[in-house]
Amino acid sequence: IKSLPAEVTNLPNVRDQKTSRKSIIKISIGAPDLSYAELRKITDNIADSLELVDGVSEVVKDGYLDREIQIRINPNKLYQHKLSLPQIIDSIAKRNARYTVGQNHSERDEKIIVVLAKFDQAESVGDVIIKSTFQGPIVRLKDIAQIESGNVEEKSIIRVNGKKGFILRVRKQAQADVITTVDLVKEKITDLNSKYDNQLQIFYSSDMSKYVRNRLKIVTNNGMMGLLLVLIVLGAFLSFKTAFWVAVSLPVSLLGTVALLGASGETINLVSLAAMILVLGIVVDDSIIVAESIHHHKQRGEDRFESAKR
Numbered sequence: 001i002k003s004l005p006a007e008v009t010n011l012p013n014v015r016d017q018k019t020s021r022k023s024i025i026k027i028s029i030g031a032p033d034l035s036y037a038e039l040r041k042i043t044d045n046i047a048d049s050l051e052l053v054d055g056v057s058e059v060v061k062d063g064y065l066d067r068e069i070q071i072r073i074n075p076n077k078l079y080q081h082k083l084s085l086p087q088i089i090d091s092i093a094k095r096n097a098r099y100t101v102g103q104n105h106s107e108r109d110e111k112i113i114v115v116l117a118k119f120d121q122a123e124s125v126g127d128v129i130i131k132s133t134f135q136g137p138i139v140r141l142k143d144i145a146q147i148e149s150g151n152v153e154e155k156s157i158i159r160v161n162g163k164k165g166f167i168l169r170v171r172k173q174a175q176a177d178v179i180t181t182v183d184l185v186k187e188k189i190t191d192l193n194s195k196y197d198n199q200l201q202i203f204y205s206s207d208m209s210k211y212v213r214n215r216l217k218i219v220t221n222n223g224m225m226g227l228l229l230v231l232i233v234l235g236a237f238l239s240f241k242t243a244f245w246v247a248v249s250l251p252v253s254l255l256g257t258v259a260l261l262g263a264s265g266e267t268i269n270l271v272s273l274a275a276m277i278l279v280l281g282i283v284v285d286d287s288i289i290v291a292e293s294i295h296h297h298k299q300r301g302e303d304r305f306e307s308a309k310r
Contacts, residue, residue, distance in 0.1 A: 023060070023169035024178050025185060028203040030160025040064070042200070043166045046192050050168065053184050055176030062167040063158030065151035069125050077144040081131060088130055088141070095119075095128045121149075160201055177268060179216075182209035215273035222277060223250050226284050234291065242291045249287040250280070 004012075029046065031039050047059040073088065096119050103112055119125050126142030141147065158165055172181045186204070193200050227247050234243035257276060261268065 021171065022208075023206065024172050024208045025170050025182050025204060026206040027168040027170065027185075027189060028158075028160050028165060028201075028205065029168065030163055030165035030201040030203075031199050032161065032163055032201070033199060036164055039164075039166065042196060043168070046189070047168055049192060050170060050185060050188060053181070053188050055172050055181035055184065056170055057173040057176075058171045060169040060171065062169060063156065063164070064166060068150060068152050069119055069121075070148055070150045071125065071141070072146040074144055074146070081139050081144060083130060083139070083144065088145075091128055091130050092125070092141070096125075123147075160203065165201075175266075178212050179209045179268070182207060212268065212270060212273065215270060215277070216268065219254070219273055219276050219280070222280055223254060226250055226280065230284065230288070234288065238292065242294075246284075246287045246291045249283055253279070253283045 029039070029043055031042070034042070043061065043064070047061055050056055050059045071092075073085070078084075078088075100112055100114050103110055126140060126145075126147045128141040129138055130141055130144065131139040158167055160166075170181075170185055172178060189202055193202060227250050230247045230250070231240075231243045234240075234246055254276065257272075257279075258268070261272060266272065
């Protein structure tokens with residue numbers, strides 16, 4: 001596309017929005033009596049446990065600040081040692097690296113040799129040599145900067161009852177049933193909360209299963225109402241035998257649909273339930289028309305097989 005307005009600086013991109021990438025439920029986790037570090041550790045354990053639940057493909061953590069090593073340079077000491085920020089950045093980058101140095105040249109068990117020199121503690125960062133000469137002293141990073149462990153900058157504010165908390169977004173597998181998966185997730189959360197002496201405050205939101213449950217309830221209610229009306233109306237105007245066979249078509253159609261969905265690897269979702277609601281009326285109409293035609297020909301004295309054929 002080359003005819004975009006001049007204000008558009010970034011080119012558009014196309015994303016494949018799969019249902020498995022959509023979260024089926026959001027779980028807010030808070031604990032007024034626990035520190036951020038303790039709650040974070042518990043949240044990690046909960047997320048790992050939820051990923052083992054049948055039907056769950058991924059658990060995304062929101063409000064989860066990654067750890068980082070924060071370096072605060074003292075400008076006065078920087079000037080005192082005649083150093084610049086690019087020098088410090090270059091020294092840290094050279095020390096904080098992961099690179100390969102070759103192979104072990106073994107014919108039977110060949111391996112690649114990797115040097116891991118990335119920082120994992122604030123203390124090790126302070127030992128980085130920034131400046132070293134034969135005449136002067138060795139200047140290390142801890143001599144000109146304050147180094148401490150912290151968290152990345154918070155870009156989204158998440159609070160549970162006014163205190164820092166976390167949100168877990170649970171995604172299901174492509175062929176998993178949303179109702180069953182959500183029930184298993186809630187059951188797992190209840191077990192985990194009891195494991196931590198019910199210290200956690202758990203809130204659920206964006207529960208997609210309630211929409212599917214609502215559609216399923218509509219299908220069930222419409223099926224029961226249609227079954228009752230068919231029995232009453234056809235029993236009053238035609239015969240109870242005809243009414244019975246027409247009424248049988250409703251549960252047979254619905255149960256057959258559910259069975260075929262399972263056999264084809266599909267699940268009961270909003271789309272399939274909407275289709276059931278639409279088709280339910282068509283099945284009833286067609287059944288009544290066929291049953292009334294058969295009853296009409298039988299009233300004229302024709303054979304039941306011929307009546308069905310006509």
